[in-house]
Amino acid sequence: MKQVLIVITLLISLSVSGQSFGEPSYIRSVYFGGGSSYVNSQQSKQLLAFLDSIPNVHNFLITVHSHTDNVGGSDYNEALSESRSQSVIRLLLENENIKKESIEIKDFGLFNPTYDNTTNYGRRMNRRVDVIFWLTI
Helix, strand or coil, X not given: CCCCCCCCCCCCCEEECCEEECCCCEEEEEECCCCCCCCCHHHHHHHHHHHXXXXXXXXXXXXXXXXXXXXXXXXXXXXXXXXXXXXHHHHHCCCCCCCHHHEEEEEEECCCCCCCCCCHHHHHHHCEEEXXXXXXX
C-alpha cells in the first residue's frame, strides 16, 4: 500500500537580508524515521525529480526548515534537526543549478511542532524537513 503524506504549511512572508518575499512558490517535505537523519532512496529520487521540475530553480531562495518529534531531550533533538537539514541540503546541492549561498537553514528541533506529539501520527509527521522555494526575481 502506497502511503501519501500531505503537509499544509502556512507561510505568510519571508524577510532575508532586508529583502521581503511574498508567499512561497513551492514546498516539498522529506520525512524521517525516529532518531534518523537518513533520506531513503525513494524520497531522494522524489526530491531530485521535484527539483528538476522547477523552472529556473536558480532564481529561488531556498529555506530548509528542520523538525523533530518530542522524543529525547532538546539538545538531542537540536542535533538531530541539524543533521536532518544537512542531509537534505546535500541532496539539494546535487542539482547543479542550486548554489549553497541560495540556501537558508532554520532548525526547529522539537520546538514549533505542526502536529500533535502525543500521537504516533503526529510524531511521525513532525519528523521532517520542509524545503521551501521563494522566487527572488
